Amino acid sequence: MAPSLDISDWWVKETQKGTPVIVTTKNHNYSVVEINSPNTAFQQVDKDRGKKAKRLDLFACEEEKILNDVEPILLSTKRTLHNSSYNDGDRLLDEDQSWVLNNVFQHHPNKATKMGEKIDYVTVGKHDKYQGTRCFFVISTNSFRADFSYLKCLKNYVKEKYPDGVKAFNQKYFQKRRLKGMNQQQTGMNQQQTQ
Template identity: 85%
Template sequence: MHGQSNSVCGSQSPKGTHTERSLDIGGWNEDRGQDKAPGWGSLSAGDRRNQRSRSTQSPTPVGPDGRNANGILTATSRRLDLFTCEEEKILNDVEPISLSTKRILHNSSYNDGDRLSDEDQSWVLNNVFQHHSDKATKMGEKIDYVTVGKHDKYQGTRCFFVVSTNGFRADFSYLKCLENYVKQKYPDGAEAFNQKYFKKCHSEGMNQ
C-alpha cells in the first residue's frame, strides 16, 4: 500500500520532529477570510520518494497519544501515512470542506441557538447539508435558517440544526454528510477511506 518505495504521494518529516500538513482549503484558513493555507509542501518528487523509501526501513515509534512520531498530520489531525495515494486524492477533496465546516460550527462568535450568518449558512447548506442521506426529512417543508447548539443526547457536542418554516427543528451531523458525499463521488474507494477518516469520530459517538 503506502509502503512502496516508488510512491510519491506523501512525505515524512525529519526524525524526532512533528509537522502538520495543511491542505489547500480554498481561502478558508485558520483566520477565516485570509489567503489560502500552506499547500502540500515544496519537496520535489525525488525528495518525497527518497523519504518515503527510508520510512519503510524500520517501524516508526508511536507516542502515548497514538500519533506517529515521524508522520505528517493533516489539518484535522488525521495521520497521512494511513492513506494510500488514491485515498489522498479523496482526502484533498474532503479535508477543506471538513475544516471549513468545523470552524463555522465551533466559531466562538456563535452562542447556542444563534443563526448562522448568510455566508456561513450558504456554505453549510451548499457544501454539506445537501449531501445528507435523509435531507428531505431533516429540512421539513422548507428551510428557514440554520443554527448551532448542543446536541440533545450528547450534551458535550455541538452540532448544526436546520429549522424549517413551520418551526420544525432537526439536528444533522456534518460528518455523516461528508461520508455520504464520499460514497456518492468515490464509490470504489469510499468504504476504505471512510473507515480511516471517520473512525475516531464514530468510536467516540460524536455527532458533529
C-alpha cells in the same frame, strides 16, 4: 557499548564524488528527506509537516485524493460549528449558512426529511440527546427543527463522489472521530446518571 554512528568521514568522502539521486515512487506512504550535512542526518523532520504528514501515511494514493477533497470541507465546517461568536441557538450568518447548506447539508442521506417543507435558517447548539456534542440544526418555514450530523453528510459525500474508495477511506478517516464521539456520549450519560 553501542558502536559510534559518526558519519563525518563517510560524508566528506561521498560529497567529493557522485551525483545526487532522485527517487520517485507511485506509493506515497513515506517521505524522502534530503540530508545536507552529517549534522542534519538525525535531526527531527520539519515540524511544518505536522499532522498532515502523519495522516497521509495512513492512506493509499487514491485515498489521498479523497482526503484532499474532504479535509478542507471538514475543517471549514468545524470552524463554523465551533465559532465562539455563535452561542447555542444562534442563527448562522448568511455566508456561513449558505456554505453549510451547499457544501455539507446538501449531502445528508435524509435531507428531505430533515429540511421539512423548506429551510428557513440554520442554527448551532448542543444536541438534545448527546449534550457533550454541538451540532447544526435546520429550522424549516413551519418551525420544524431537526439536527443533522456534518460527519454523516461528509460520509455520504464520499460515498456519492468516490464509490470505489468509500469503504476503506471512511473506515480510516471517520473511525477516530466516531470513537471520540462515543466516548463523549458515554461521558454525557455518566454525568446524567450522577445528577
